[in-house]
Amino acid sequence: MAYSAAEQVLAGLDAEQRAAVTAPAGAVCVLAGAGTGKTRAITSRIAYRAHRGEISPRHVLAVTFTARAAAELRSRLTTLGVPGVQARTFHAAALRQVRYFAPRLLHGRAMPELLDSKIRLVTLAAARAGLRTTDRAAARDLAGELEWAKSSLVEPGEYAVAAAKANRDTPYEPAKVAEVFAAYETVKRSAGVIDFEDVLRAAVWGIEEHPDVAEQVRAQYRHFVVDEYQDVNPLQQRLLEAWLGGRDDLTVVGDASQTIYSFTGATSAYLVDFPRRRRGATVVRLVRDYRSTPQVVGLANAVIAQARGTEARLRLALVGQRPPGPEPELRIFTDEPAEANAVAVRCRQLVAAGTPPREIAVLFRANAQSEAYEKALAEAGVPYVVQGAERFFERAEVRQAVVALRAAVRSIPGETPLPAAVVEALAAVGWSPDAPPPGGAARERWEALAALVGLAEEYAATPTVLPIGEAAAVERPATLADFTDELRRRAAQQHVPTVDGVTLASLHSAKGLEWDAVFLVGLAEGTLPTGFAKTVEQVEEERRLLYVGVTRAREQLWLSYASARSPGGRPRRPSRFLPQLDRSGGTERASAGGPGQRAPAGPARRGERRRAVVVSCRICGATLLAGPDRKLGRCPTCPSDIDDELLARLQDWRQRVAGAQRVPPYVVFTDATLTALAERRPGRPEELIAIAGIGPRKLGLYGDSVLALVDGAPVDAVCSEKTLENPS
CATH class of the missing domain: 1.10.150.80 (HRDC domain)
Structure with a gap:
């Protein structure tokens, strides 16, 4: 029996995906959980309607948040027999329109040059406002604050009030940031350039203020699809409304539980309020997870089940569709070096067992955490790549600090204890252990240099053995010169180019990606959630970050934290987001649950918790919980044959x-x-x-x-x- 092209598009879709694809023309909201096939659903919807003759591909504008996602949409649509659809990011679509209409809007003048980076002009503007931003991280934080303001449709004179209302952790006093904002706009106009937010604003202005432009744009684009709708900001939403011009042929796709960019101005409010703002809208929920095993899906449900706030109103309980897999593991280590070493050993075991390195990821909250894992993987002989950030020793502040350390070798007395010498040397680049700045790029810079101090403390604890004949003593304290040599060795060891390697990435840069095996590390209070999350909204965004991390794993998931940052350091508590532990089997495992999953194990009774004892895995050093009658000496996954x-x-x-x-x-x-x-x-x-x-x-x-x-x-x-x- 011959099927029409439209019927072929529907083949293989589940009931919810089919409902999204066949929804009538008009406003459609697809709430799509992680791994539920949202890209398949939205491309199939476009193809289905095109093959039925309801729409013409050239009249469709599909908006994504990354160029990679746009390319994926175009490729899939071509495979479905529907070439010609415009799939672009908000900025790419706006820039194309502004360039096209510039001669008309600017009366024959050329479009201003587009800035690649705000840093130089922000530095000039800060100087005009009386701020000396010699620190590039401070300039980056100011630039980020201006991007938030412009994306939130906030003008310079409104900034101080808007920042207070939004609980912004501003790099300087709000009034001073407002001065920089105003000066930046002046400097920018004088230089005859525009930034990326100006491109969106120009597109909005062209449509709202010029009826002929609006008519031409709306004649070209009649049907709209917006992916990752939970991440739109007010400026992008205003551009979308300008494109629509009161029409309602709009399909939005998103997941409120994956809103993790609020600090940039993104808000899930437009997704949450979509059915209310567009009466009669069709709402479809995609909850069948085809990416992860039921065990991983159950943990994801357990993490997000305790969420509060507006996003929780659209929380999706995922249902795993894959065959069962291993339970997620929760490991506790004495300190961060032990945690990193254990992760590296497990990665090596996975690779030896046949898992390609590119199918393994180590995910952390802050980029400053990467160094320990770069070192541990390098020493274990496991190739790795750093996703979305520079490698630790390639970061500008680390390179600058290493130069300062080398210079200090000549000026700091050799008998100075190594950690104290490193702190003294870093003072030359403006670092102080007692003055951590607020969040943002400046805080990340501070954390990176603090990591160097931590390395010095670790290095100083290992005796430096002198060659025979050089001295009578068998060891001497490590010196600053020794430490700079060690840093040089580490940098050389970790910068070997690799193509197929374990991915090291922050949770933010991991969004939209997936791997067979995922390690979620550093899950301690103060790191996840970060210590800068003060409000309920900020804490909830940190919870969503963990949820995003969990849902990146297809089969194997490891969660871990260290009881202290360094050997003998101050104790830390586990992240409040970690679910209850199933202690019935004598090992720590994160409990799973959710529709279609095995029911979660209940928490241990109070008496059972008192009787539980802590033991260490004799192989990898991980902390395990066991009852007093159990003699657990190793993790279930570690081999046992001790001589x-x-x-x-x-x-x-x-x-x-x-x-x-x-x-x-x-x-x-x-x-x-x-x-x-x-x-x-x-x-x-x-x-x-x-x-x-x-x-x-x-x-x-x-x-x-x-x-x-x-x-x-x-x-x-x-x-x-x-x-x-x-x-x-």
């Missing part, structure tokens, strides 16, 4: 080495690392370095001794006087 005799010899050797070097035993190797050595019994250096806690430095210091012990050598033979003086 107790080898473990005893390793412990004896470590004690002797630590005594000779006058350092605590854990500085040589942690208990978890020794246990992993006794279990895996590595025979080659490349097997040693795959174990958490053994990087190139410790491989050089202790590798030969450890391999000899594994091979059966007695401790006395390995711990000769010469070896203890020079472990390397």
Whole structure:
């Protein structure tokens, strides 16, 4: 039986997708959860209507938020036999129209040049307002504040009141930012240039103030589709209304639970209020998740179930459609280096088991967190790429700081403790440990330099062993010169170009992407939610960030946090967004739930919580919860075959080495690392370095001794006087 082209478009769609595709002309709101096939639904709707003769492809404007998404729409529509649809971002569509109508609107004058970046003009405007923004991060924060104001249709004279009403965390006093805003507009006009917000405003002005332009635009575009509608800002909405001109052939697609760009002016209010503002609108909910396993879907539902605010009114309970997979894991580590090392080891295991590196992602809240994972992956020999941000050592503030550290080698006394020397050197670039700025680019810059101080503290805890004959002592405190050499080594090691690698990305830059295995790291209070989230609305946006992260995973999901930033550091609490833990099986697993999923395990009774004990995985060091009658010594996914005799010899050797070097035993190797050595019994250096806690430095210091012990050598033979003086 022959099917029409329109019927072929409907083939394979589920009931909800089919309802969205076949909805009558007019206002249509598609509430599409993560992984529910929204792109398929909206392209099929356009193709279905085109094949039925209801619309002409050349009269359709499909608006997306990224050029990549626009290209994907065009490609799918061509495959469906509907070429010619204009799929563009708001800015691309507006720029095309402004350029086309510029001769008419500007009376023959050329369109002003478009600014690539506001930074230079913002710096000039700040100087006019009496601010010295020698710090590029401060200029970026000011530029971001002006973009928010212009996108929110706020004028310079209205800024102070609007910022207070919106609870903006402004980089300077609101009145001073308003002065910079006004000066920026003056400088911009004098330079004869426009910015991206001006392009949208010009498109609105051209249509609203020039009937001939409005008539021509509306004759060209008669049917509209807007993707990611939860992320539109007031300026974009005004342009959309100008394009529509009172008509209602509009299909919007979005998910209020994925609103994560409010700080830029985006608001889900237009999506939430769509049925009220457009009477008679058709509303369709897509809830069948084809991306993730039911276990991942259940966790996503559990995370977002506690959401409050206007977005919660349109919360979607997803239903997983894929076969069951592994339960999401929740791991707790003593400190961030241990967390990063464990993630790197697991990534290495996944790659060895056949998972392509490009199908693995490590996601974090702030870009400053990337360095620990760059280092750990590099030391584990796992290739990686950084998504949406520069690698740590490529960041401008880090490069500037490294230059300052090298210069300080000549001026700071060599006996100065390394962490104090680093803090003193960073003062030359304006960094102070006691003056963290508010959020934004300036805070990220501060965090990046604070990470260097953390590296110095970690490096100082490891003794620097002198070559034989250079000095009588077996070790000496690490110096600033040693540390700069270490930074140079790390930078070189982490900048090896890779094509197929594990993705390191912030949660914001991960939006719209997906991977087979996802690691959500740093899930502690103060990081997620960030300490700058003060209002209920800001906290709820942080919850949505975690939800977005969870829904990036197709099959395997790891959630983790460290009890302290650095070894021996101040304790931290887990993120308030983490769901209840299922402790019935003796290991920590995030509970799943939601329609179509296994019901979540209830929280342990009060008495059971008192009887629970904390143990450490003897392989990777993760913290596990178990009842007093359980002898859990490892994670379910870690192998277990410990050679107790080898473990005893390793412990004896470590004690002797630590005594000779006058350092605590854990500085040589942690208990978890020794246990992993006794279990895996590595025979080659490349097997040693795959174990958490053994990087190139410790491989050089202790590798030969450890391999000899594994091979059966007695401790006395390995711990000769010469070896203890020079472990390397």
